[in-house]
Amino acid sequence: MKKTNNSLIRREGVQTLLASLLCILGGFLIGFLVLLIIEPKGAFEAISVILKNFFKFSSGRSQLKYLGQTLVRTAPLLMCSLSVLFAYKVGMFNIGAAGQYVAGACAALFFSLYFKAPWWVCILVAMAAGAFLGAISGALKTYCNVNVVISGIMLNWIMLYITNMVLSTDGVKNPMSPYTIQIRGNNPQGLLPQLGLQSLFSNEKSVTIAIPLAILMAIAVWVVLNKTKFGYELRATGHNFHAAKYSGMKERRNIILTMAISGALAGMGAALLYLTGIEEWETTISSVPAMGFNGIAVAFLGGLSPIGSILSAFFIQHITLGGSYVDTTYYCAQISSLISSLIIFLCAFVGFFRYAIQSHLRKKDEAKLTKADAVKGGTDV
Amino acid sequence: MILLLQYTLLFASVLMLVALGGCFSERSGVINIGLEGIMTVGALGGALVMKFLPVEAGGAPLMILATIVASAAAGMLFSLLLAVAAINFKADQTITGTAMNMLATAAATVLVKAMNTAASGGSDVSSDIIYTRARDTFIVRLGNFEFNWFMLVALIALIISYIVLYKMRFGLRLRACGEHPQAADSVGISVYKMRYAGVLISGLLGGIGGIVYITAGVSSWKFENGVAGFGFLALAVMIFGQWKPIKIALAALLFGFFRALGNVYTGFDLLKNLNLPSQIYNMLPYIISLIVLALTSKNSLAPKAEGIPYDKGSR
């Protein structure tokens, strides 16, 4: 084929973006329909509240403050999506990110509350815990041929119960409630430092270095995957396990290492949430926190690119928090989870969307070619 | 002891139903990670019937039948999401399944909350459905043992599954589609239709499994929790059972036993004296399935073509 014109839509990135936007649009459309069915009166209002999130506040000051809050919760979500996409680039679907996130929460909170460790130690042990769990999945895959998805699911539940158990220890759990005690009052040096960042967000006290840290990690993941020898090996292993082996890469080690790194990213995500002191762990919780699963949504919505993940993580968190402002006389906050799960469902069709775009383009090209042929009077192959 | 037996049988019934459902889907070539979601939606369908159908209307038989039909229908309807995505659009089956699980919980929560809110005029914003009276119709007391009609349903499902898969034309064709869809296609079998059938059957059985699960031990259910990982456990049962009905039944009994232990361990002095946290019993089935998988997965007996979208064009 001759050189095709290089219009914007032919770029892979643009196609991905277009597909992601289609997913979002579809998710909201269906979500809107659901709202209409429940109660037509407030549906439009509710959707706009979700989309507005902090913009609903009139003063710039509060907008900044709540933007800060959104960003604080974006950081762990971004980490989880990095975890998912890192593993995916190497050919594994890390549904275990949810459990690795729980492992991170367990380690970070336990070290912070029981040992009164400083924040950076807590982050490191959270990463180690996540990495350990990820490595188990990786090892089970390479040595026992257990599907990563299956082992991930099992480990999610195992880790949930272990965490509930560990964090019920005296001195960690609040004896009066099912929650862990607060870091703020018990181990001030366990809180992530703010370095003055709060001043950018109307002194929102939950704003910490978690936000820049997460963004730095996203950039680091991008660099490692695309610019280094290590990333070259990992992606080769993901695309074609056999070719990686053939060229002498240590394909088994790479898989375990990938899962460990992936786990560490998810574990760090948990630390970045719990070490801000805005949330405590509920030791009677009976389902795996959704953060890890949402990470899957974010990773795919972001077109499996670390940079795309930054945007999509913010967006998903934006609508999730927006959901909490919905008028509860008709609806509930879970409308947002409904919409984000619809979006991830649609993300499964991204491949199809892109295929549709491409085949449309190809048809256009063909039509052009045939015309050109007709002018030339037919061509040979 | 009788309590242990009763719970074992009940949980085994759930696991058997759902795992058999998964078996049909995967035998046709579609990985069904969304069983958890299918269970949730099936449970919701059944619970709504139990809540709104007056027990007096037709007594126990009608209640049981209506509940089963509603769960099965809800499950099938929901499983269509997987069928359309995986078969027609060739979407990644793992992502689709994961999304379905999230979707089911979110949708069920939104729906039940909206219902409760509307019914109570805003005072009840919980995601609970209560079905105490209806639940009693499922149970026949035989001395201390509470026989549940669903145990029979599970047994029948097992027998029918075995016959359909191995003794009937449909089963032969279904299995061919999961192993070598190109071969099936070349002899005139519609792979798409077979896969639709497989996924829909998984919806049917998964849906029934959902209602059995939430009525197993309690008289109300909080839908925010989905079905608390039981669909995933069923997945493990299916793999452990090597995609074969009889082995699935045995695996379901084993896993059901460990799960039941978590419910009733306080009734045994020996276990009670061990003084283990209840969490240990909760995670036991998962740990066991992980170990079993680690030991048995070397030579996987999974259908060869599962997870691979079938494209008529490529051959």
Next chain:
Amino acid sequence: MEQYAVEMLHITKRFPGIIANDDITLQLKKGEIHALLGENGAGKSTLMSVLFGLYEPEEGEIRINGKPARIKNPNDANDLGIGMVHQHFKLVECFSVLDNIILGVEPVDSLSFLRKKRAREKVMEMSRKWGLHVNPDALISDVTVGMQQRTEILKMLYRENDILIFDEPTAVLTPQEIDELMQIMKNLAAEGKSILFISHKLNEIMAVADRCSVLRKGKYIGTVNIADTTKAELSRMMVGRDVKFAVDKEEARIGGEVLKVEHMTVASKQHANDAVKDVSFTVRQGEIVCIAGIDGNGQSELVYGLTGLESLKSGTITLCGKNITKAPIRRRSRFGMSHIPEDRHKHGLVLDYSLEDNMVLQRYFEPEFTNSAGFLKRKAIRSYAERLIEQYDVRSGQGPITMARSMSGGNQQKAIVAREIDKGPELLVAVQPTRGLDVGAIEYIHQQIVAQRDAGKAVLLVSLELDEVMNVSDRILVMYEGEIVGEFDPKQVTVEELGLYMAGAKRMEVEA
């Protein structure tokens, strides 16, 4: 009575950027064996897909038994009595032979329960009648390739097809099984079945066919009576020019020993028996040693053991004087072993990597391409890839940034050959390097291999094609059931003789 069973008249089928079938006419007489000859990519499989309703042609007409037919899917073809034995068998491995035969046309009672007894009787009767021996209860995964093929033939006969198509049926068979198949085909034709035999093997066409139609690059070249033609003419029609069956090469100048394999044994993944049993041989500088044999006699495993893809059960391998028995793959590569793998898509390329990234697949970690901090030197990779593309004439849409997946098979293989040869190996292991390529690419790759030998390198060639074995090699080792059963000088042995060894009918003691 109508003379033709199948007529495909003036068929044209276009794909984006290519005309796969350009005005092709094929007429199959009743009761004849008609060969369809063409290189890979000549349009044979497209034409068959049209016949089976998988593609709709833009122009042309199909007639079956004289009547115009509209074939929209394989079922229509089946209803018209057309059956096909595919090159890659369409059999469900974990089903029994019987289940595979009845699949799709199962005998059932009114409740659609399977009634296999009747089917079994019918199959056994057909099996006796045609001499197609099968064990109906054995699983496909447990039976020989020959029996799998007989199962495929029975599938067609069970459906009472009259028009039988065999797509490259001999590639997987031993010479004896090939003879058997030829006889079966003749019997079937004698009973009035019409047979279309798709092949690129001239000897077999000469042996069994009545007439032969030739395609080249999507175009119809002509139809000839086999009785009135020669191999040379057929090959000229297929390729479009005279083909030299011999490869030009000088006398071998043999030097020192490069590879020494002693008592190598490799376990099998499928069977309890070892795939490679106590094999010993050497390869010296300046010679091409060829391992010949029927597919599945341990050649692949021998290569896996040699290159490190699998570990040995016992034995030693010495490369240039160094013991590499337990060395990992990368160390073997750095000691001077290059490997053109059997399956270029499975092992040879990362299809979703660009051409340039594939070009450095064996060398990306060297200081030339990676700096001390672990970052890739993109510029160096680009210029290296550009040099190889230029030097080895690898053609692609966008040069170094072309995705490997989008390249043609011949150019993919050229890229691998370039990468492996440019590494400057002492030993080149080439496994079926010309499989699935057209004649031009085959000649090119043969030239490159011979050039390596003439430069004093050692070459180990594994091939299933007897022509290649005879023309390229300096020494032939025949493998049968995991053992080396014969060693020959290609100038002093006939193809027939080799065939006997390949089939296990004869063997000699071979000294390493």
